[in-house]
Structures are given as structure tokens and as C-alpha cells.
Amino acid sequence: MTDYEKLIDKLRKLEAVFSGTNYEGERTAASVAIDKIREKLKSIEAVDPPIPYKFSMNDMWSRKLFVALLRRYGLVPYRYPKQRHTTVMVRVSPRFVDETLWPEFLELGKVLQEYLTEITDKVIAQSIYADTSEAETRSEPARLESS
Template sequence: MNDRESLLEKLRKIEALHAGATTDGERAAAEHARQRITATLRRYERADPPVEYRFTLSNPWSRKLFVALLRRYGLRPYRYHRQRFNTVMARVSRSFVADTLWPTFTELDRALHEHLDRITEDIITQGISRDTSEAEEVGGVPPPLLNPGR
């Protein structure tokens, strides 16, 4: 299994886990997990009406993942004119966000970032420099900028 297949399988398992899957067969069935989460969303909406949420995501990969997750559950992501590109709006019940959507997203996002970090590390090590350590931290106060903000 290559890195891509491994990541996809991991994402399926995470989603199945958050859908309440209890057997190995259910964990492997991402479609079944999606259906379970969608049913959970509908139950939440009956008991807890949807409200408008504003989500701010710090990078394009997280934003793309979050938008895809909303669409997967039949929710419509949007943003208003003049809102920043990293803002995603959605109408969803508070309970669903707290119990399912956000925990699922954070776990999927962590897995995606770990994968992207490994790929980046490999590319830099093989193509640019074997030393991928962080920049050295030096003491003292940083000098004033020569050309601040211009």
C-alpha cells in the first residue's frame, strides 16, 4: 500500500469511527459511515435547529478538507461577498458541530497535515538539503526592520 492509499484508508477509518462504527467491517465501509453521519445530522436538526456558523481555517488544505466534509454530509458551504477566502459559512446544528463535524474534521485535518509534512520532508531531503532542522534561535533583540511594511 503506497502513502496515498494509506492516507485514504486512514481517513476512511477516522470517519467510520466518528460515525459510531463498531466492527472492522463498518470501519472499512466509508460510504456506510457517511450515511450514518448524515442520519445523525438529520436527527440533530430535528432536535437542534441549524444556526449559521462562521469557520476560519488557517490554510488552504484545511479549508478544502472542511468544505469537502460539509458537502459530503449534504451541507452547503458558502461565504459572503467580501469575506476572506479562509472563511467558510454553514448552517448546521450546534450539537452536530460539537459532537460530530468538528471532532471528525480535526482528526482528519491532523492526519492530512502529518501526511503533507512527511511528503514535504522527503522532497526537501532528497532534492534540496538533508538538513531539515529548524532555524537556529539566537539571543538578543531583533534589529529594526530596514524597510518596514513597504
């Protein structure tokens, strides 16, 4: 199994955890998981109506993942004119955000970031320079006193 296939498998398993299904499998299980979460969203919205939320994402990968999650659950991401491209707006139930959307985003984001970091390190090590460690931290030089 390639690294890419392992990533997809891991993301699908996380999806099953967040949907509350026992299925671990192919597209059918993913579809069942999405349907369960959409049902949960509808039941939550009945008692906890949607409100506008503003999310700020640090990077393009997080934003793409978050927007994909929103769309998968039938939520419509948007942005107002003059808002940064790192901003994502959505009307959603606060309870759904707290119980499902945000925890799932954090877990999936963690897995995706680990994968992207690993791939980036491999590409840099193989094509540019083998040492992909962070820059060292040094203490600041002493200031010269002025007279």
C-alpha cells in the same frame, strides 16, 4: 502499501469511528458511515435547528478538507462578498458541530497535516537540501542605549 494508500486507509478508519459503525472496508463501509452521520445530523436538527456558523481556516489544506466534509454531509458551504478565502460559512446545528463535525475535522486534519509535512520534508530533502529542520531560535541581541 504506499504512504498514500496508508493515508487513505487511516482516513477511512477514522470515518468509521466518527460514524459509529463497526465496518472497516471498502466503499460500502464508507457509504454506510456517511449515511449514518447524515441520519444523525437530521435527528439533531429536529431538536437543535441550524444556525449560521463562521469558520476561519489557517491554510488551504484545512479549508479544502473542511469544505469536503460539509459537502459530504449535505451541508452547503458559502462565503459572503468581501470575506477572506480562508472563511467558510455554513448553516448547521451547533450540536452537530460540537459532537461530530469539528472533532472529525480536527482528527482528519491532524492525519492530513502529518502526511503533508512528511511528503514536503521528503521532497525538499531529496531535491533542495537534506536538512529540513526548523530555523534555530536565538535570543535577541542587546539593544544599544541612545544618549
